[in-house]
Amino acid sequence: MRDAMKTARRDSPGKIVGLVPTMGALHEGHLSLVREARASCDCVVTTIFVNPLQFGPHEDLGKYPRTFERDCEMLSAEGVDVVFAPTVEEMYPAGAATVVDVPEIGSRLDGASRPGHFRGVATIVTKLFHIVQPHRAFFGQKDAAQVAVLRPMVRDLNFDLELITCPIVREADGLAMSSRNRYLSASERSQALALHAALTEVENEFKRGNRDVTSLRSVLRERLERAPGVRMDYAEIVDQHTLGPVSDSRAGALVAVAAWVGETRLIDNILLPGEGTTR
Numbered sequence: 001m002r003d004a005m006k007t008a009r010r011d012s013p014g015k016i017v018g019l020v021p022t023m024g025a026l027h028e029g030h031l032s033l034v035r036e037a038r039a040s041c042d043c044v045v046t047t048i049f050v051n052p053l054q055f056g057p058h059e060d061l062g063k064y065p066r067t068f069e070r071d072c073e074m075l076s077a078e079g080v081d082v083v084f085a086p087t088v089e090e091m092y093p094a095g096a097a098t099v100v101d102v103p104e105i106g107s108r109l110d111g112a113s114r115p116g117h118f119r120g121v122a123t124i125v126t127k128l129f130h131i132v133q134p135h136r137a138f139f140g141q142k143d144a145a146q147v148a149v150l151r152p153m154v155r156d157l158n159f160d161l162e163l164i165t166c167p168i169v170r171e172a173d174g175l176a177m178s179s180r181n182r183y184l185s186a187s188e189r190s191q192a193l194a195l196h197a198a199l200t201e202v203e204n205e206f207k208r209g210n211r212d213v214t215s216l217r218s219v220l221r222e223r224l225e226r227a228p229g230v231r232m233d234y235a236e237i238v239d240q241h242t243l244g245p246v247s248d249s250r251a252g253a254l255v256a257v258a259a260w261v262g263e264t265r266l267i268d269n270i271l272l273p274g275e276g277t278t279r
Contacts, residue, residue, distance in 0.1 A: 001084045001131050008043050008081075015042040019134035021125060024048040024085075025065035025179035026074050029169040033138040034078045036166050045132050046075050048085040053092070053099070054120030065179055084132065091127060100126045100157075102149045108243035109145040109256055110267070113233050118149045125150060129159055137161055142168045142176050144254055144269045148243050168268075170196070176268045183264040187229070192261045194227030195268040198235070202255050206272050211249045213237050224259060233258035233265065240271060250275050 008015060018041030020033045037044045048071055055061035068085065075083055099119050105111070106118035129137070139147050147165050154163050169177045174196035175189070184192060202220050210216060220235045239246050240254035252274030258267045 001082070001086075004082055005045075005132060012042065016136065017041060017043045017045060017132065017134045019128065019132050019137045020044065020046045020080075021128055021137070021139075022046060022048055022071075023050045023064065023179065024071050025067050025182070026071045027169075027177045027179065027181075029140055029142065029177035031074065031078055032169050033140060033166050034075065034080060036164065037136065037138050038079055041136060043081045044079070045082045045084060045134065046080050047128055047132070048083060049091065049124065049128075051091075051120055051124040052088060053123055054117050056114055056116065059114070060180075060183075065182055084128075091124065099123045100153065102153050102156075105152065105243050106149050109234060109236065109238070110258065111145070111149075113258060118146070121146055122149060122153050126153065126157065129154075129161065134161055136164055138164050138166060140168065141165050141271075142178070142267065142269070144240065144256060144271075145243055145267075148241060151241070174200070176266075178266060180264050180266060184261060188262045188264065191227065191229035192264075192266055194224060194230045195257050195259060195266060198223035198227070198257060199255055199268060199270045202237075203270055203272070206249065213246055213249050213253070216249060216255070220255065220257065224257065229261055231260040233260065235259075237272075 018037035020037050022030050034044060034046060048068065050064050052061055072083055100122040101119045102122055111118045151163055171177060173193060175192055198220050201223050202216050205216055205219055217237050224230055224232045224235055235257045237246060237253050237255050238244060246253050249272050253272045254269055255272060256269040258265060
């Protein structure tokens, strides 16, 4: 991978490299990131790596969908220049002990529910940034908490790159696209719509002028608690940059939910705009 990037830079000085990190099992959400990268970069690199460091001991590492050949076909059709798909042994050789942690932000939302998750994310993304050395890296808004962790990491470790967040891509009925959606049965797929419905209810309350975070959070949680087949993990309204609590939504806020539908854990979110901003 390093040799490929050295060759690309030598042959085309000034070439802008865009990186789209993924765990594979690609869908339209991933491809939207690739297209954003393709539109603004000269060379697009997509990584496919199911990172064991970000999975807990009882999570779905073993059954996480792996569709490598299909993924490569999809990426080729989108004009991706390089696919980097290392093995676990290449990324974490025997004796590897160094990790990257953003402790305060990384302990909130998914970091509270999945201890060590964001340490795993920060570690693998740091390694990918060092190997590829992109000018721009593209992530999805669906993983808003992940983005909140990575931004200070990029700053603190002096990475010379721009981190770009792209909008959530949804199915026609509002379900946020996710590789884990394929775990859902037909009935669970229908039940999973409760996440987007709850977020939409909060958004509508906000549009009607409700700025009270306690009230909005109650709307969010009550909608999820009465949804059949849904077991809430968290439902919070937080600062989108720190993931910390906010007392007033007038400056804008991140509304984030995580819930189990059957045995599948799903996440979703929306951003409430600050006063004076437009959406």
